[in-house]
Amino acid sequence: EGLWDLGRPSDSAARFLDNREVEAAAAASTLVSFNLYGSYVGAAYVTAERGQTASADKLFADAMCYFENYIRSTRQGSFDSEILRALVKVNQVELATAMGDPVRARAAAKGLRENLPKPQPGNAYEQLRMTFNLRRLHLALGWAELQAGDLAARSAQHRRQQRLCQRGGRRFHRRRRSARPGRARSALL
Numbered sequence: 001e002g003l004w005d006l007g008r009p010s011d012s013a014a015r016f017l018d019n020r021e022v023e024a025a026a027a028a029s030t031l032v033s034f035n036l037y038g039s040y041v042g043a044a045y046v047t048a049e050r051g052q053t054a055s056a057d058k059l060f061a062d063a064m065c066y067f068e069n070y071i072r073s074t075r076q077g078s079f080d081s082e083i084l085r086a087l088v089k090v091n092q093v094e095l096a097t098a099m100g101d102p103v104r105a106r107a108a109a110k111g112l113r114e115n116l117p118k119p120q121p122g123n124a125y126e127q128l129r130m131t132f133n134l135r136r137l138h139l140a141l142g143w144a145e146l147q148a149g150d151l152a153a154r155s156a157q158h159r160r161q162q163r164l165c166q167r168g169g170r171r172f173h174r175r176r177r178s179a180r181p182g183r184a185r186s187a188l189l
Contacts, residue, residue: 026066030073037066041091048098060095064088079126082117083133090133094140097147105144109137135164 019039026033040063048056067088074081089112096105113134119126142157 026069030070033066033069037063037070039063040066041095044095045098048095051100053099053101056095056099060092079117079119083126083129086112086116086133090137090140093137093144097140097143100147102144102148105140109141112137131164131167135161138164 019036022032023036026036040059044056044059044063047059067084071081071084074084089108092108093105093112096102096108116130116133119130138157138161142154142161145151145154145157
């Protein structure tokens, strides 16, 4: 993201894919698979923002191969497994929004909020992860509604996001924003 912030989107997409040399290790390491998933999703976002939707879809499909390798290492039906599957769906909404396709974003989000896994009562970490994913979902849907020109729906998404921020999701946002100048500097090195 640092290179993107500096106005260098091509370099940003390439930087996300720098770790392609470890792809061979992904078959043996779920940790490598999950990191490659994140890298490919990041590259897909940047590519989508540049208007290259076919390339973005291909990168996201490649990311899903690594995700499926990783998800096999989690206990099926567990909160971790289900929240990660929900994260992929949130990523799809964010990707559609980056592409400027509000119809696709709405379709990807259909039923997602209602089908999210329920955190264990009293488990603050699970609750925080849930809040984080919901905040991202409503942020992406808010952008999609704005792209579609539906200001009333945009306001509703914004209110949902604000309520989630009040419940604790804001910690992620603040930390990420404060790290931007550092990421920009480190991207140049």
